Amino acid sequence: MARNNNTDNRAVIIGLGRFGGSLAQALMEQGTEVLAIDAREKVVQQYADVVTHAAVADSTDIDALRQLGVHRSPRAVVSIGADLEASILTTSVLVDFGIPNIWAKGLSRQHAKILDRVGAHHLVLPEHDMGERVAHLVMGRMLDYIEFEDDYTLVKTAAPAEAVGRPLGDSQLRTRYGITVVSIKRRGEGFTYATADTIVRPDDLLIVAGKSHDTERFAETT
Numbered sequence: 001m002a003r004n005n006n007t008d009n010r011a012v013i014i015g016l017g018r019f020g021g022s023l024a025q026a027l028m029e030q031g032t033e034v035l036a037i038d039a040r041e042k043v044v045q046q047y048a049d050v051v052t053h054a055a056v057a058d059s060t061d062i063d064a065l066r067q068l069g070v071h072r073s074p075r076a077v078v079s080i081g082a083d084l085e086a087s088i089l090t091t092s093v094l095v096d097f098g099i100p101n102i103w104a105k106g107l108s109r110q111h112a113k114i115l116d117r118v119g120a121h122h123l124v125l126p127e128h129d130m131g132e133r134v135a136h137l138v139m140g141r142m143l144d145y146i147e148f149e150d151d152y153t154l155v156k157t158a159a160p161a162e163a164v165g166r167p168l169g170d171s172q173l174r175t176r177y178g179i180t181v182v183s184i185k186r187r188g189e190g191f192t193y194a195t196a197d198t199i200v201r202p203d204d205l206l207i208v209a210g211k212s213h214d215t216e217r218f219a220e221t222t
Helices: 018-031 041-047 064-066 085-096 109-118 126-138 175-179 212-219
Strands: 010-014 033-038 051-055 075-078 102-107 122-124 144-147 152-160 182-185 191-192 203-212
Touching: 010 018, 018 033, 018 041, 033 041, 041 051, 064 085, 075 085, 085 102, 085 109, 109 122, 152 212, 175 212, 203 212
Parallel strands: 010 033, 010 075, 033 051, 075 102, 102 122
Antiparallel strands: 144 152, 152 203, 182 191, 182 203
8 A cells, every 4th residue: 555645754855965865864864764866976975874774876877776766755856966857857757756855956047948848846045045044034124035836935034113012903904015914933932923903012023925026115114
């Protein structure tokens, strides 16, 4: 019987550069069973004691990946570095295997478009995404910034003066800015869900959701 993808904690990481290596370690720390693959023997040796299993293999070789059991994994990440051809071919092999969740690292937007057309389910552009995120933090009033699909973002920011001392339902922030206050953190306390009756205090931190331009406009008022 096939194992449920939500409960099967296996993951395959193909490519052990800075991104792939860091991801493999982070997944291991979360309790994930990680199979790490790279064509470079020296690199694989560095992770032999870090991950569940590390193997030297040509990731474009279907038979080699089958022997390692890659085709049975519920999720895989293609994090190959500068070899665009290997990245694309490897992603294609994983798609042919029918792996239900495939993440692929793009080196550029053009590369990411090709990976998308090949069949990758999720695209990652680490340098571009991090650069964009840091730009928002450096130039804006945001304390943290996460962007999702369709230009949707979550932002952590201070409470604006216009909302302080009033229930959220009375402040009409959603009407004015097109955003939703999802959660509030008070000093010395954890995050709690925000409701229409939540009264905002001067030192509150807000988690706000909405379209990027709306959350940016709201953050500038704080």
